[in-house]
Structure formats: structure tokens, C-alpha cells
Amino acid sequence: MSECLSNSFILNGELQPVELFDNSLVYDGESIYEVIRMSKGKPFFFHDHIERLASSVALQKKKMLAGIDTLRQDVLALVKSEKRKDTNLKIVFNYNRSESYLLYFIEPVYPSAEQYRKGVSGSLFFAERKDPESKVINHRLRSEIYHKLILEGAYEALLVNKNNCITEGSRSNIFFIKNENLITAPDEAVLSGITRKYILEICKENGINVIFTSIKAARISDYDSAFMTGTSPVVLPFYSVDKVKFRVDHPLIVQLRNMYLIRAEESIRQFNNH
Numbered sequence: 001m002s003e004c005l006s007n008s009f010i011l012n013g014e015l016q017p018v019e020l021f022d023n024s025l026v027y028d029g030e031s032i033y034e035v036i037r038m039s040k041g042k043p044f045f046f047h048d049h050i051e052r053l054a055s056s057v058a059l060q061k062k063k064m065l066a067g068i069d070t071l072r073q074d075v076l077a078l079v080k081s082e083k084r085k086d087t088n089l090k091i092v093f094n095y096n097r098s099e100s101y102l103l104y105f106i107e108p109v110y111p112s113a114e115q116y117r118k119g120v121s122g123s124l125f126f127a128e129r130k131d132p133e134s135k136v137i138n139h140r141l142r143s144e145i146y147h148k149l150i151l152e153g154a155y156e157a158l159l160v161n162k163n164n165c166i167t168e169g170s171r172s173n174i175f176f177i178k179n180e181n182l183i184t185a186p187d188e189a190v191l192s193g194i195t196r197k198y199i200l201e202i203c204k205e206n207g208i209n210v211i212f213t214s215i216k217a218a219r220i221s222d223y224d225s226a227f228m229t230g231t232s233p234v235v236l237p238f239y240s241v242d243k244v245k246f247r248v249d250h251p252l253i254v255q256l257r258n259m260y261l262i263r264a265e266e267s268i269r270q271f272n273n274h
Helices: 046-059 068-081 113-118 139-152 194-205 217-222 251-273
Strands: 008-011 014-017 030-039 088-095 100-106 120-126 156-160 166-169 173-178 181-184 210-212 225-230 234-241
Touching (some): 014 068, 030 046, 030 251, 046 194, 068 088, 068 100, 113 234, 120 139, 139 156, 173 194, 194 210, 194 225, 194 234, 194 251, 225 251
Parallel strands (some): 120 156, 120 234, 181 210
Antiparallel strands (some): 088 100, 166 173, 225 234
């Protein structure tokens, strides 16, 4: 089954019909990627995502297959060919025998209003990324996590490293709240998400204290609330992780989500102004 949701996609700068899309273009060989949220046909935090893509490429000792100006034009061309305006865009640099890059829309999994209000469940998963600072497709880890989430009916997996500390989510960054303090893993232990970056900026500007430390999995019951951040969930609370219950209506969670969405709208204006 093709993961390309659109009627067309971009392959090496050329618009192609979806019938020519082949998952092997993404999953054969090594791929570095970004997923960007689109609103009204425009991307949130486009420049930040491309900067992180370039960083991942450099860390993996690869070369950029397209620059920011080219990718911007590709986004505009793909949006123009499609009716979908609120979805997720995936950019993939594939380093197989014939290097290629792709842009296409994928099925977004956005939380419902009820999930924002009542929270979602999380599950501890004992694993850590080989290169946490690079957004590289890891087929085996993704498959193992997917099956665990299906089996347990959980929304997200919280990764636990060899020191029994929580680092990040399988597709998100993780925060805990204790006595009005935010606690999150150190930068070097996680893939620094774009949403996480701006949440931390908002905290700094508003005097919200952030403690950078990795929490022991066995001690999560010491904390009042927990939430994830990411492209699709934005800022989404957990009502439980395994059997530990958390407060979902903490005012700080709502405050951070609302302030982040304001930043996201500002980033669209930046994209429009180039």
C-alpha cells in the first residue's frame, strides 16, 4: 500500500502522477526525512524543518539533494496540484544506488478534540535510537513500536534507554510537570523536535522553569502531568503511562499549546514572505 496520499508527488523536482509512486523510493537504502504540518496549503515552520533536514544530512555524512529554495518551489507546485490543504507533507532524501528526493502528502493522524481534553495513553518501550540527533528512517524499530502500540491500545511509546531513563517518544518529545516546573530530557539525548524547540523558547520568554534531565521510568509516578509535543499532536497530554495516572487539565499544558499555535501562524507568514 502506497503511503502517498496525494494524486501526485514530486520526484527530483518533477511533478509525477501517484501511479508512479513506489514505496521502495523511500524505504530501500538509507533515507533521511522531515514531516511538516500543512495548514491552508502552507507549511508550519518550513525553514526550521529544512535546517533540521540539513543537520541530519550532515550528521550522516551525506549531501543535500535539494536546497531550501528548490524545496520551497516544490512545495508550492505540489500544493497547487492538490485540493488537500490541511495535511502532513513528507520530504525524503533517499541515498540508494540512485540518489533521489521526494515530496508528497501523507495521511495525518491528528488528535481529536476529546483526546486533547481527556488525554491519551502511553506505553514504556525499552529502546533507544542509534543516532538521536538525526531523523533517519529505522524500519525495525518503527515496526516493533507499532505492534506494541496496537497490542496495548496506546497512543504513543515512551522510549526508555539502557539506564532505564525516558528519553523521547517514538514520534514525539516528552515533557513532565512537577510543581510548575517542566522536565524534559537533555538536548543531546533526543531528536530535537521543532515543536519542542518552540515550546522551550516560549518557556524562556515567559519565565517558565525547565529542568533538563532524563527521568527514571520507575519514578514517573512522582510527577503531576505528562505531555508529548510533535508535528501532529502539537501539545497533547497523557492521562496515563502504563498504569500510572496523570492530571490532564494542568493549565500550563493549555497555555503552551495556545502560545505555540500563535508561533505556527507566524511561521506561515514567514514562508509567504520567503
